[in-house]
Amino acid sequence: MILNTVWFILVTVLFIGFFFLEGFDYGVGILLPFLGKNDTERRAVINTIGPVWDGNEVWMITAGGALFASFPNVYATLFSGFYLAMVLMLVALIIRGVAFEFRGKRESKSWRALWDWAIFTGSLLPALLWGVTVANLMRGFAIEQDMNYYGGLLPLLNPYGLLGGLVFVSLFTMHGANFLTRKVSDGIAERAKKAAFTFWIVATVLTVAFVAWTFFATDILTKPGINGLVPAVLAAVTLLVTGWLIRARKSGWAFITGSLTVVFATIMVFAGLYPRILVSSLDPSWSLTIVNAASSPYTLKVMTIVAAIFVPIVLVYQGWTYWIFRKRVEAKPEELTY
Amino acid sequence: MDPLLLSRWQFAITTIYHFFLVPLTLGLSILVAIFENRYVATGNETYKRLTKFWGKIFLINFAAGVVTGIVQEFHFGMNWSGYARFMGDIFGAPLAIESLLAFYMESTFIGLWVFGWDKLSKKMHLAAAWLVAIGSSISAFWILIANSFMQNPVGYAIENGRAVMTSFLALVTNPNLPYQFLHVLAAGITTAGFVALGFSAWHLLKDKKGDIEFFQIAFKWAAAYALIGAVMVGLVGDAHGKYLGKHQPMKIAAAEAIWDTADPADFVVVAAIDEEAGKNGFEIRVPNALSFLLYNRFTGEVKGLNELQEEAKAQYGDGNYIPPVALTFWSFRIMVGVGTLMVLLAFLAVVRPKVKFLNKSPLFLKALFLAMVLPYLASTFGWILTEEARQPWIVYGLQKVEEAVSPNLSAGTVLFSLILFTLLLGATVAVTGWLMYKYGTSDPKAEKAAEY
Numbered sequence: 001m002i003l004n005t006v007w008f009i010l011v012t013v014l015f016i017g018f019f020f021l022e023g024f025d026y027g028v029g030i031l032l033p034f035l036g037k038n039d040t041e042r043r044a045v046i047n048t049i050g051p052v053w054d055g056n057e058v059w060m061i062t063a064g065g066a067l068f069a070s071f072p073n074v075y076a077t078l079f080s081g082f083y084l085a086m087v088l089m090l091v092a093l094i095i096r097g098v099a100f101e102f103r104g105k106r107e108s109k110s111w112r113a114l115w116d117w118a119i120f121t122g123s124l125l126p127a128l129l130w131g132v133t134v135a136n137l138m139r140g141f142a143i144e145q146d147m148n149y150y151g152g153l154l155p156l157l158n159p160y161g162l163l164g165g166l167v168f169v170s171l172f173t174m175h176g177a178n179f180l181t182r183k184v185s186d187g188i189a190e191r192a193k194k195a196a197f198t199f200w201i202v203a204t205v206l207t208v209a210f211v212a213w214t215f216f217a218t219d220i221l222t223k224p225g226i227n228g229l230v231p232a233v234l235a236a237v238t239l240l241v242t243g244w245l246i247r248a249r250k251s252g253w254a255f256i257t258g259s260l261t262v263v264f265a266t267i268m269v270f271a272g273l274y275p276r277i278l279v280s281s282l283d284p285s286w287s288l289t290i291v292n293a294a295s296s297p298y299t300l301k302v303m304t305i306v307a308a309i310f311v312p313i314v315l316v317y318q319g320w321t322y323w324i325f326r327k328r329v330e331a332k333p334e335e336l337t338y
Numbered sequence: 339m340d341p342l343l344l345s346r347w348q349f350a351i352t353t354i355y356h357f358f359l360v361p362l363t364l365g366l367s368i369l370v371a372i373f374e375n376r377y378v379a380t381g382n383e384t385y386k387r388l389t390k391f392w393g394k395i396f397l398i399n400f401a402a403g404v405v406t407g408i409v410q411e412f413h414f415g416m417n418w419s420g421y422a423r424f425m426g427d428i429f430g431a432p433l434a435i436e437s438l439l440a441f442y443m444e445s446t447f448i449g450l451w452v453f454g455w456d457k458l459s460k461k462m463h464l465a466a467a468w469l470v471a472i473g474s475s476i477s478a479f480w481i482l483i484a485n486s487f488m489q490n491p492v493g494y495a496i497e498n499g500r501a502v503m504t505s506f507l508a509l510v511t512n513p514n515l516p517y518q519f520l521h522v523l524a525a526g527i528t529t530a531g532f533v534a535l536g537f538s539a540w541h542l543l544k545d546k547k548g549d550i551e552f553f554q555i556a557f558k559w560a561a562a563y564a565l566i567g568a569v570m571v572g573l574v575g576d577a578h579g580k581y582l583g584k585h586q587p588m589k590i591a592a593a594e595a596i597w598d599t600a601d602p603a604d605f606v607v608v609a610a611i612d613e614e615a616g617k618n619g620f621e622i623r624v625p626n627a628l629s630f631l632l633y634n635r636f637t638g639e640v641k642g643l644n645e646l647q648e649e650a651k652a653q654y655g656d657g658n659y660i661p662p663v664a665l666t667f668w669s670f671r672i673m674v675g676v677g678t679l680m681v682l683l684a685f686l687a688v689v690r691p692k693v694k695f696l697n698k699s700p701l702f703l704k705a706l707f708l709a710m711v712l713p714y715l716a717s718t719f720g721w722i723l724t725e726e727a728r729q730p731w732i733v734y735g736l737q738k739v740e741e742a743v744s745p746n747l748s749a750g751t752v753l754f755s756l757i758l759f760t761l762l763l764g765a766t767v768a769v770t771g772w773l774m775y776k777y778g779t780s781d782p783k784a785e786k787a788a789e790y
Contacts, residue, residue: 054449083746101402
């Protein structure tokens with residue numbers, strides 16, 4: 001039983017890594033067409049995430065894989081239930097993934113503009129769809145007794161779900177703008193700083209509305225025992241501090257506190273769900289939990305050993321990569337790779 | 339049309355797209371690392387240019403490989419939730435391990451390799467190249483552990499209507515795995531060899547004012563690499579066939595269109611297959627040759643499809659357990675035929691400098707350029723063979739494909755995604771191919787002007 005909880009925590013950690021890392025590179029992608037005034041500047045923007053975006057995306061792939069290995073029923077219910085949302089997400093990730101590689105391969109202006117917008121769309125859509133998905137997980141959806149959801153896409157696009165989507169988009173955009181402020185120089189950095197503040201305002205307003213709605217419409221913040229209240233408060237505090245730090249031009253600190261907001265918000269979601277993973281809105285006993293959705297104790301044991309060995313190794317070499325590429329990217333064509 | 343059929347088409351099409359890209363990633367990552375290794379060991383700048391030139395082709399291909407791979411991962415939950423529930427305990431583990439061991443490694447060190455030319459020492463940069471190559475092979479290894487289980491389930495028990503893992507060791511020592519892994523790895527080496535050979539041949543043929551010496555060196559390496567790969571594919575494939583003859587007789591019987599049990603068994607070269615009637619019409623046979631292929635002697639029983647069908651019915655209950663025979667039979671012949679042709683071409687490419695006739699023949703260079711398509715044909719039909727010859731099972735003997743499909747999908751929904759993925763991934767593969775052609779036929783001296 002304890003391994004079920006260990007894996008719930010590990011899946012949470014993988015989603016934290018995913019939202020924290022892909023969060024800023026989705027944000028950078030969303031800001032790309034607006035912050036880069038010419039091709040060289042846009043290349044500089046892309047180069048800030050060039051060496052790391054692929055590694056960041058692996059956090060999503062691993063979160064999915066870990067979910068499959070530890071809670072296969074969740075994987076089955078979620079991915080088949082949210083089928084069309086997943087299709088759209090894949091479409092976005094496909095065009096985004098190839099866009100980074102294809103963009104620089106031709107000089108033509110229209111070719112590059114095409115892939116700039118592909119990066120924009122490919123970053124915006126997953127941010128939105130993950131937000132919609134997470135909000136629906138918090139509120140619960142119509143899972144039937146056979147663990148399947150038959151409702152299709154439309155019921156998931158409810159106002160609460162869509163608000164969740166917008167919260168994700170605005171938070172990630174702010175997060176990406178904070179990252180850019182640190183990673184580029186001069187004019188672009190100044191524009192990134194302005195964007196960070198604008199999106200901080202938007203994110204704060206939307207987040208307040210979303211948390212209030214969450215308080216009344218779900219039990220995430222209020223259920224007895226472990227719930228999301230404390231991390232929600234911490235997320236709110238770090239978000240407020242982030243706004244102040246952006247204004248005070250302490251961009252490094254603003255990035256850190258903004259990151260903490262993403263981390264605490266993710267913890268809020270999972271703490272509020274625990275020990276459930278997928279909540280059935282039809283009958284609480286039809287919910288998928290860390291018990292009825294889990295793999296066998298043997299598989300969980302094997303996977304725990306594997307994770308205990310390899311997760312630290314991954315953290316070390318990914319951290320090292322960020323250290324290697326810690327310098328600001330200058331908007332000088334001869335120094336740019338993409 | 340029903341969601342099951344559409345889901346099967348979707349999986350088949352997206353897998354084939356994915357496997358247009360994977361073998362080149364596997365093989366070319368190693369070749370690029372070998373070139374960089376030579377550069378670091380000898381300090382010869384030509385090898386640095388070779389590294390960068392083929393590295394660029396590798397990167398274009400890799401990006402598309404990643405995105406088609408994510409589609410495959412999501413599929414198991416999206417279209418095959420019955421499979422995910424039944425098999426998650428076993429299948430999820432290697433998939434997650436692949437991600438943890440291989441994907442992080444590949445993606446992180448590719449970032450370092452691309453952006454780190456002037457940020458890392460020569461040796462660290464070389465290490466990054468090797469780690470990318472090793473990561474790619476590890477990735478193939480773990481996903482093939484998962485696929486090997488589907489072909490040959492080991493180390494499991496059935497509990498509460500689902501398969502659970504009882505021995506992780508049995509899973510990673512699946513006797514089917516070494517054949518499958520080495521076959522795929524060798525196919526990757528062959529693919530990279532033929533792609534490098536094809537573009538080198540193009541330059542030697544067309545680019546008279548270009549860097550002839552550069553591409554002569556590339557040609558020499560590529561030819562040897564292609565020959566090693568192609569011979570290894572054949573040897574491993576032959577050993578795999580012998581293994582399957584013992585352990586998955588239905589697969590062999592279908593691939594060879596053997597309807598009736600025979601001892602000794604003839605090898606059917608070509609046949610007009612009548613699946614309805616359960617026999618072949620016209621056929622060309624080589625007496626006793628199939629027994630020889632499977633057992634290395636001219637006797638030995640090979641069970642026919644009709645008898646195996648009766649055995650399966652007795653074991654699993656009523657139903658049709660014979661895979662699509664004509665499809666597997668012809669896929670097998672295309673795979674082996676193309677594979678043999680590649681061994682021949684790679685051999686001729688290796689001896690080209692010594693044979694005057696070949697050395698002067700523009701026709702041979704043209705043939706090598708066109709031969710770039712061959713490894714892709716062989717890989718595609720290889721996978722069609724191995725996956726189709728397992729039908730009606732998704733997991734051999736444990737779960738049928740029809741039980742694996744998600745119950746909550748409508749035909750319209752799957753049709754929509756099928757069309758979308760077919761077009762989008764088709765376009766992705768097409769643009770990838772076009773960019774590879776553009777860079778493969780570009781002048782390596784103009785490197786600085788290009789994007790990297």
